[in-house]
Amino acid sequence: EVQLVQSGGGLVQPGGSLRLSCAASGFTFSFYAMHWVRQAPGKGLEYVSAISTDGAGTYYVNSVRGRFTISRDNSKNTLYLQMGSLRAEDMAVYYCARYSNSAYDYWGQGTLVTVSS
Amino acid sequence: QSALTQPRSVSGSPGQSVTISCSGTRSDVGGHNYVSWYQQHPGKAPKLMIYDVSKRPSGVPDRFSGSKSGNTASLTISGLQTDDEADYYCCSYAGSYTWVFGGGTELTVL
Numbered sequence: 001e002v003q004l005v006q007s008g009g010g011l012v013q014p015g016g017s018l019r020l021s022c023a024a025s026g027f028t029f030s031f032y033a034m035h036w037v038r039q040a041p042g043k044g045l046e047y048v049s050a051i052s053t054d055g056a057g058t059y060y061v062n063s064v065r066g067r068f069t070i071s072r073d074n075s076k077n078t079l080y081l082q083m084g085s086l087r088a089e090d091m092a093v094y095y096c097a098r099y100s101n102s103a104y105d106y107w108g109q110g111t112l113v114t115v116s117s
Numbered sequence: 118q119s120a121l122t123q124p125r126s127v128s129g130s131p132g133q134s135v136t137i138s139c140s141g142t143r144s145d146v147g148g149h150n151y152v153s154w155y156q157q158h159p160g161k162a163p164k165l166m167i168y169d170v171s172k173r174p175s176g177v178p179d180r181f182s183g184s185k186s187g188n189t190a191s192l193t194i195s196g197l198q199t200d201d202e203a204d205y206y207c208c209s210y211a212g213s214y215t216w217v218f219g220g221g222t223e224l225t226v227l
Contacts, residue, residue: 035216037163044120045155045163045206047216059214061118095162102210103153103168110162 002026002106004096009111016086016115022079022096022108030054030074033099036081038092039110046092049081050099064090083113091115118211121146121219128225134195137222139207140188145217147188151210154183154192157221158203166205167192194224202226 008020022034036048049070050059058070069082079096093112097104122140129135139146139154146152152170155163165174167183170190180196190209194201207219 037218044221045157045208045218047208047218050214050216057214061215101168101172102151103165103208104155104163105165105168105174107162107164 002098004098004106004108006096006108006111009094009113011114011116012086013117014087014115017082017084018086018113020081020083020094020111024077024079027098029077034072034079035097035099035104036070036094037097037104038094040092048094051079086115088115118215118217121207121209121217123207123219123222126223126225128227129197130227131197131199133197134193135197135224137192137205137224139190139192139219141209141217142188145209145211146185146190148212149210150185152183152185152190153208155206155208156203157206163206197226199226
């Protein structure tokens with residue numbers, strides 16, 4: 001069974017940092033690109049970042065480029081999102097998602113990031 | 118990259134059909150056959166319903182179908198059931214390793 005189990009969310013002050021993790025199981029993690037998608041409270045879904053199978057290619061939505069870093073450890077079957085210089089507008093539920101056949105076929109349970117002083 | 122345009126809400130009675138539109142540009146919906154649709158119940162993670170415009174993942178009922186014409190994609194749900202009541206999002210590849218979602222449509226089954 002494919003599972004994506006997320007951890008690392010929480011409360012952080014504006015300007016602070018946080019690292020999200022997404023532990024994968026039930027499939028060959030290194031075969032799939034992985035993405036992060038977020039959803040602000042009461043709002044729609046937004047693509048945040050993507051990473052290639054080997055981690056060599058990383059991509060970001062303009063609003064987080066330079067502040068967020070996506071990475072993966074294929075030996076640990078884990079995806080990460082290092083978030084820095086956090087702003088109020090970054091507050092959201094963050095989902096990791098497996099990217100397959102040009103779509104997000106499996107999603108993590110989501111983790112809430114609250115940015116507030 | 119602007120969000121794709123979806124109606125804020127649609128509704129239908131059990132057994133009826135509804136169609137949700139997703140309008141974009143030739144840079145996203147019109148330029149790629151990589152449109153997907155997601156169902157999201159309150160407090161839950163999204164679930165893939167349609168990929169590559171019109172393909173259904175295993176386990177998704179054939180009551181769900183997708184199509185595209187020009188810069189607009191559509192999701193049709195036939196034989197509405199109460200459990201179909203949820204938010205629905207379209208998503209398209211927009212080139213240069215960017216992806217864009219629609220604003221979401223709330224489906225109410227009356």
